[in-house]
Amino acid sequence: MDEDDYESRGSSQKSNGKRGAPSSSQSHSSGSQKRVMRDIDDDSDQDDHAPKTIRATTVGSKVLDILPEDFERFVKDTVRLAIFSSHSEAATVKRDDIKALLGTHTRLYDSVFEKAQERLRKVFGMEMAELTTKGRSGKNEEKGTKTYILRSTLPLDLLGSESLDWEDQLEDQGLLMVILSLIMVREGVIFESHLKQHFRRLMLMEEGSDIDKKMDMFLKKRYIEKSKLEYLDESGEKIEMEVRWGARARAEIPEENVVRFIEEIFGPEAPKTLRASIEKASNIRTKTTDSNDADAAEASNGTPCGSSSNAIRL
Known part of the structure; x- marks a missing residue:
């Protein structure tokens, strides 16, 4: 091999880069496959989260970002607390006691309380009524105390x-x-x-x-x-x-x-x-x-x- 052939072969290798490296068309095809795979993976992640959106709890016209079974548990716990408290010495339940049952979901208080009232009336013939306080003369406007008792809603007959x-x-x-x-x-x-x-x-x-x-x-x-x-x-x-x-x-x-x-x-x-x-x-x-x-x-x-x-x- 003479010196001219050696230089021409070397220059050819430099222009092609490393041996075995893919051509530009091959690189483009591989990149497309990776993007397709990533899209498939992203779709699968969305599917995993889809049920939480589909199964959101609806109370009246409100849509709550909580699973129905979790909301139902809060309602049952509130009903149970109200009934058990009615047999205590004070026979009362406080709003803070109900909120404590909700943990970090206190924003759901109104919805849970409303549903618990509905359950108490329909199943037990009772409802939670807020106690009030009045001025000493008895004629002042009543104020809520954030404390409830159970009272009957049974019909007269x-x-x-x-x-x-x-x-x-x-x-x-x-x-x-x-x-x-x-x-x-x-x-x-x-x-x-x-x-x-x-x-x-x-x-x-x-x-x-x-x-x-x-x-x-x-x-x-x-x-x-x-x-x-x-x-x-x-x-x-x-x-x-x-x-x-x-x-x-x-x-x-x-x-x-x-x-x-x-x-x-x-x-x-x-x-x-x-x-x-x-x-x-x-x-x-x-x-x-x-x-x-x-x-x-x-x-x-x-x-x-x-x-x-x-x-x-x-």
């Missing part, structure tokens, strides 16, 4: 039937209705000493009576509230305990039910102006005159006193 066995609760219900009636006809407040005077007239303060224990139970369960009042009279300074309807009574028992209870205590010999007198003494207006006939017809059908869609639960 079922409450008055033999389907429900109230067992020993009837005695406590009757006593509570008497107490609430006496408070209501005093414009919403009565001295505890005056209340006990009525108990003596009704022979509820006899020896061996547990009326004080019953009052403590109503107080603990928030059917009544007590507050201290200091005032001056002719004999000097006096301290009295005032008794009012409690937050739970305001949530569970409509004033109209108490008016009916008083009317049924008087019976058929009640004066025609009894309802008007009760409403005046209570500073309330429960019914229009046009609906009084309907109330009388309902009472004559055997509706139990004090019963309503909001039954007393002691």
Whole structure:
């Protein structure tokens, strides 16, 4: 091989690059295959995430970014908490307790609460009602407390039937209705000493009576509230305990039910102006005159006193 042949062969190798390197057409084809493979991989990743979008939970007109089974678990936990709390000493559940169940999903509170209410009404005949607080005069606007109790939503005909066995609760219900009636006809407040005077007239303060224990139970369960009042009279300074309807009574028992209870205590010999007198003494207006006939017809059908869609639960 002469020197000219060696140089020409070397220059040829330099122009072609490394031995075995692909041509420009081969490189283009390989690049296309890699891009196709990447597109296929990207599609497979999207498919893995697609079910989460398709199975998003819908509550009313809202679409929530949570799986249906997770949302259902939150609803069941809320219903369970409400029912278990109703058997506790306070018989209440707080909004923060419900939010604690949701963990990092507290933004779902309204939707979960709405669905839990629907489940409670449909399955258990109950609902969560928010307790309120009122000013000492009893006439101030009520404010929410972010605390709930369970109250009944059962229809009147079922409450008055033999389907429900109230067992020993009837005695406590009757006593509570008497107490609430006496408070209501005093414009919403009565001295505890005056209340006990009525108990003596009704022979509820006899020896061996547990009326004080019953009052403590109503107080603990928030059917009544007590507050201290200091005032001056002719004999000097006096301290009295005032008794009012409690937050739970305001949530569970409509004033109209108490008016009916008083009317049924008087019976058929009640004066025609009894309802008007009760409403005046209570500073309330429960019914229009046009609906009084309907109330009388309902009472004559055997509706139990004090019963309503909001039954007393002691």
